[in-house]
Structure formats: C-alpha cells, structure tokens
Amino acid sequence: MQRGSFENHLFGRGSTVQPLPWDIRLKIAIGAARGLAFLHTSDKKVIYRDFKASNILLDGSYNAKLSDFGLAKMASASQSHVTTRVMGTYGYAAPEYVTTGHLYVKSDVYGFGVVLVEMLTGMRTLDNGRPAAQRNLVDWVKPYLANRRKLKNVMDPRLEGRYPSKAAAQVAQLALTCLGTEQKTRPSMKEVVATLERLGDIKERPKVPRIHNSSPRSPYPNGQQPLRHRSPLHVKEDVSQRSQDSPKGS
Ligand SMILES: Nc1ncnc2c1ncn2[C@@H]1O[C@H](COP(=O)(O)OP(=O)(O)O)[C@@H](O)[C@H]1O
Ligand SMILES: [Mg+2]
Numbered sequence: 001m002q003r004g005s006f007e008n009h010l011f012g013r014g015s016t017v018q019p020l021p022w023d024i025r026l027k028i029a030i031g032a033a034r035g036l037a038f039l040h041t042s043d044k045k046v047i048y049r050d051f052k053a054s055n056i057l058l059d060g061s062y063n064a065k066l067s068d069f070g071l072a073k074m075a076s077a078s079q080s081h082v083t084t085r086v087m088g089t090y091g092y093a094a095p096e097y098v099t100t101g102h103l104y105v106k107s108d109v110y111g112f113g114v115v116l117v118e119m120l121t122g123m124r125t126l127d128n129g130r131p132a133a134q135r136n137l138v139d140w141v142k143p144y145l146a147n148r149r150k151l152k153n154v155m156d157p158r159l160e161g162r163y164p165s166k167a168a169a170q171v172a173q174l175a176l177t178c179l180g181t182e183q184k185t186r187p188s189m190k191e192v193v194a195t196l197e198r199l200g201d202i203k204e205r206p207k208v209p210r211i212h213n214s215s216p217r218s219p220y221p222n223g224q225q226p227l228r229h230r231s232p233l234h235v236k237e238d239v240s241q242r243s244q245d246s247p248k249g250s
Contacts, residue, residue: 002060004034005067006115010156011124019158024062025119026167030196031064032056033201037189039066039107045075046105047102051111052092052125053118089134091125096183106183112192113178116171117141122156138179145172167199208247 003009006028009020020028032051039046049071057065071087081103088097094110096102114125117137123130134140144150148169155161155168174195180186187195194220 001057001065001067001157003053003058003062006058006064006119010053010118010122011059015069019122019156022159022163022168026171026196026200027062028056028058028064029116029119029171029220030193030200032042032066032115033112033189033193034062035066036108037193038190039072040108045105047075047081047105048108048111049072049073049103050088050092051108051115052089053115056115057092066201071105095181104183105188106186107191109186109189110180110183113175113186114138116175116178117145120145120156120168120172121154121173123154126242133170142176142179145176169201173233223231 004012009017036048039048042050048066048069050068051066055068057067059065073081075081082101086093086098086101088111090098090109092114094104094107095103097107114137118125121137121141123137123141126135128135129135141154144154145162148165151169151172152165155163174187174192176186177187178192
C-alpha cells in the first residue's frame with residue numbers, strides 16, 4: 001500500500017515520515033473502525049484478533065485497509081472462542097484473551113482502544129525504552145484520558161497543539177470505554193464508528209457568528225465568507241499544507 005501502515009506514520013522517524021495531522025488520524029481511525037464493524041456484523045461474525053497500528057495499511061489518500069487476516073476467527077454461537085494458545089500481539093490483546101484464552105468480538109474493540117491511545121499520544125503501546133512506570137502505555141496513560149486538562153500532557157507533541165481539544169477529549173473518552181476490563185461493557189464497533197463520525201462533523205462545523213434576527217447586514221464583515229463544510233473523509237492528500245485550527249483552550 002502506497003503509504004505503508006498507520007504504525008509507520010505514528011512512530012516512524014526520518015525525513016520521509018511527516019507527522020500525521022489530526023484530521024488524517026481521525027480519518028484513519030474511522031476507516032479502521034468501519035473495517036472492524038463490517039467484520040463483526042457480517043453473517044459469520046468474524047473476530048479479527050490482531051488489530052494493531054501495523055496492520056492498518058493506508059492507500060494514497062489515507063484510506064485505511066485492514067491487513068493480515070491470518071489470525072481471524074469466526075465467533076461461535078456463544079460469541080466466544082476459546083484457544084489454548086494465545087495469539088495476537090501483546091500490548092493490543094484484550095485482558096480476558098490474555099488471561100483465559102476467551103476471545104470475543106469485543107476483544108477486537110479493546111485492541112481498537114489501544115490504537116486510539118497510540119493515535120492520541122504518538123506513543124507505542126509497549127516500549128521498553130520508556131521508564132518502567134511508563135512501559136505499558138495504557139496502564140500509564142489511563143488516568144490522563146478521563147480529564148481534558150490532563151490529556152494535554154500526553155497528547156502527541158508532533159501535533160504541535162493543532163487539534164480540537166474537545167474532539168480529542170471525546171476520542172480519549174471513547175478509548176477508555178473500549179479499554180473496559182469487562183468485555184461486555186465495551187461499545188460495539190458500530191457504536192464506535194458512529195461516535196467517531198460525529199466527532200468529524202463537530203470539528204468541521206464552520207465557526208460563524210449566530211445571527212437570529214433579520215438584519216440585512218451581512219454577518220461576515222469585510223466580505224469574508226464562512227468556511228465551507230468539508231468532510232474529513234474526503235481530505236485531499238495535501239492536507240498537511242492546509243492551515244490548521246489553532247488549539248482551543250479548555
Ligand atoms: N502491503 C503492505 N504495504 C505496505 N506496508 C506493509 C504491507 N504489509 C505489511 N506492511 C508493513 O510491514 C511491516 C511488517 O508487517 P507484518 O509482517 O505484517 O508484521 P506486523 O504487522 O506484525 O508488524 C509493518 O510495518 C507493516 O505495516
Ligand atoms: Mg501485519
């Protein structure tokens with residue numbers, strides 16, 4: 001795939017790797033979430049089992065495609081699959097799968113939550129190069145996700161503050177629900193898609209003064225026009241060239 005994997009972009013270094021702007025990150029998350037939602041709602045309820053940033057491949061327009069179906073499993077009638085040998089990838093695998101070998105559709109949702117945290121922070125789920133207390137990203141960062149002010153401290157510095165803080169806080173909140181220890185409490189991927197799509201809409205709403213009276217004066221002084229609505233799902237490839245929203249204070 002032309003643009004490699006989400007992993008390459010989030011954690012890659014070197015002059016060829018441009019930091020991904022917020023809009024593109026959200027677009028990729030939505031694309032990947034739709035992929036999982038599709039598998040989960042198909043007749044056979046496929047559990048993907050190896051959801052992680054390196055398995056999200058990107059085409060030239062940052063459309064996400066899930067790769068590596070080698071570990072995918074059909075969920076049985078009970079929606080759970082038991083394996084004696086735990087596969088998947090450590091750091092993304094859901095706790096019930098790691099400890100009991102029980103695999104659910106919602107085990108994929110946990111992995112999705114991990115990728116959301118990686119997308120917010122620009123840090124890998126596991127990194128032995130970090131101090132001991134920070135090696136496991138989810139354990140370390142969880143307390144920061146619930147609070148918008150705290151969240152700022154762990155957001156990816158490569159975003160340079162260029163992200164809508166309200167949307168970021170909602171992604172963090174969503175990640176927390178995906179990371180629920182009890183599989184049943186996690187949202188379905190369909191719900192995740194709906195939440196992420198709403199965030200894209202909120203972000204793109206043009207910021208124009210609300211004028212409710214019938215004044216003939218234009219609400220846009222100096223001939224200014226309101227920003228045109230532009231869906232984040234149709235971002236042009238040169239999105240990094242566009243001016244970004246400045247971060248809003250919380
Ligand atoms: N078709 C592809 N196009 C671009 N990059 C790919 C493709 N397949 C795999 N990669 C990248 O190559 C690397 C190794 O992939 P893989 O062997 O699947 O291991 P893993 O996904 O466990 O890291 C990853 O960074 C992955 O994103
Ligand atoms: Mg792979």
